[in-house]
Amino acid sequence: MSISQLARSIAESPTLALNEEARLLRERGEPVINMSIGEPKNKAPITAILSSAAKLTSGDVKYTPPDGTPSLKKAIIRYMEENYDRMVAPENVIVSAGAKQSLYNVLFSILNPQDEVIILAPYWVSYPEMVKMCYGVPVIVTPEDGGFHPRMEEIERAVSSYTKAIIVNSPNNPSGCVFTDEFIAQIVDYCERKKIYLIMDDIYHKLVFDGIRAAPGYRFSNKDLESTMVIVVNGVSKLYGMTGFRIGWVVSNRKLVEVMTNIQAQTTSCTSVVLQAAAEGALTGMQNIVENLRLSFENNRDVIMQELCSFNGLRVTKPAGTFYILPDFRAYCPSSIANNSFELSQFLLKKALVVTVPGKEFGMEGYLRLSFAGSIKDITTGIERIKWALDPLAPNEIYIGDRKMVRDWS
Numbered sequence: 382m383s384i385s386q387l388a389r390s391i392a393e394s395p396t397l398a399l400n401e402e403a404r405l406l407r408e409r410g411e412p413v414i415n416m417s418i419g420e421p422k423n424k425a426p427i428t429a430i431l432s433s434a435a436k437l438t439s440g441d442v443k444y445t446p447p448d449g450t451p452s453l454k455k456a457i458i459r460y461m462e463e464n465y466d467r468m469v470a471p472e473n474v475i476v477s478a479g480a481k482q483s484l485y486n487v488l489f490s491i492l493n494p495q496d497e498v499i500i501l502a503p504y505w506v507s508y509p510e511m512v513k514m515c516y517g518v519p520v521i522v523t524p525e526d527g528g529f530h531p532r533m534e535e536i537e538r539a540v541s542s543y544t545k546a547i548i549v550n551s552p553n554n555p556s557g558c559v560f561t562d563e564f565i566a567q568i569v570d571y572c573e574r575k576k577i578y579l580i581m582d583d584i585y586h587k588l589v590f591d592g593i594r595a596a597p598g599y600r601f602s603n604k605d606l607e608s609t610m611v612i613v614v615n616g617v618s619k620l621y622g623m624t625g626f627r628i629g630w631v632v633s634n635r636k637l638v639e640v641m642t643n644i645q646a647q648t649t650s651c652t653s654v655v656l657q658a659a660a661e662g663a664l665t666g667m668q669n670i671v672e673n674l675r676l677s678f679e680n681n682r683d684v685i686m687q688e689l690c691s692f693n694g695l696r697v698t699k700p701a702g703t704f705y706i707l708p709d710f711r712a713y714c715p716s717s718i719a720n721n722s723f724e725l726s727q728f729l730l731k732k733a734l735v736v737t738v739p740g741k742e743f744g745m746e747g748y749l750r751l752s753f754a755g756s757i758k759d760i761t762t763g764i765e766r767i768k769w770a771l772d773p774l775a776p777n778e779i780y781i782g783d784r785k786m787v788r789d790w791s
């Protein structure tokens with residue numbers, strides 16, 4: 382079979398693959414705990430359900446304009462006003478099948494072959510692959526101090542004449558780090574001066590803790606929407622727990638929206654009208670659903686921090702947002718697996734039936750990403766099992782349900 386060189390070079394999505402592995406194990410009756418999950422467990426907002434159900438029962442389920450229905454775009458415009466303090470026009474907005482497609486459309490529209498995109502480690506797994514899919518070159522910048530917060534000097538050192546864009550994701554998947562206002566101000570100013578696109582992936586922007594706010598990039602730009610280099614990507618997946626509805630959007634200058642609309646028109650035509658109605662229902666319905674999710678994640682964050690603090694030698698940075706935590710297991714694990722997060726993750730899956738995501742996938746070898754989007758019971762049991770599997774002083778055998786688990790380092 383002949384497969385293109387580019388297609389062959391694109392890696393499987395490890396998070397989706399792990400989710401599938403967890404699902405299959407559970408189907409076989411294994412008491413697996415999925416700490417790899419990247420989605421809230423809530424039911425969809427009732428306003429989203431009613432609005433999409435009404436569209437469906439009308440029987441009038443047809444193509445929409447390629448950039449989205451006027452009424453969903455209106456809801457997004459209101460969202461921008463309320464949450465970003467920016468007036469945007471319908472021509473500045475395009476709706477896609479999730480923020481994933483939104484990001485891909487942006488990259489496809491701005492990159493020439495060999496253009497570079499700066500990606501800040503730890504980074505979301507899909508960024509480097511998407512850049513490659515658009516014939517671009519991902520340039521990874523990892524904080525030299527071993528932390529999770531990027532530094533402007535390090536980013537500036539990585540910029541070359543080929544740099545087309547920088548992707549910023551704050552609150553950050555996988556670290557939970559929320560970048561400081563000072564940093565966002567610096568990077569906005571830098572990108573505006575250097576004419577480098579600043580792609581702000583704001584998909585977790587309201588899931589922040591301890592009374593902080595994730596600063597929107599626009600706040601630090603005095604340019605109007607047609608001349609700013611700031612591009613905003615957002616969606617309903619994480620804030621409303623609507624991952625399965627697949628609705629995301631981009632706000633940018635009109636020219637870029639026009640180009641992305643052409644691309645979308647030639648690839649998917651448009652996003653499903655039923656699902657657009659659902660997103661509209663969520664955006665125009667009661668907003669306490671977002672606050673309730675935020676509060677439950679903050680509580681879960683406190684629980685997982687407390688559980689992880691009992692590991693002697695584990696380095697944990699308290700997440701200020703999202704529903705992920707990225708502990709450094711290097712000093713905690715047996716040396717045979719300490720520097721191989723893939724093996725560590727496989728070991729935990731086999732020995733303790735806990736699904737985690739290897740830090741390597743996010744550019745952080747030796748770390749594991751744990752999701753705290755599950756129930757408190759999942760969190761406490763999952764961490765207890767990880768501790769049992771890795772603690773040399775723990776008993777060699779335990780029972781999980783009626784299944785005897787034997788730990789051995791071989």
Ligand code: PMP
Pocket residue numbers: 419478479480481482505550554582584616617618624627628629
């Ligand atoms: N950006 C980041 C940082 C994410 O974590 C995700 C989902 N895991 C996405 C974008 C894509 O979101 P969507 O479900 O809207 O495609």
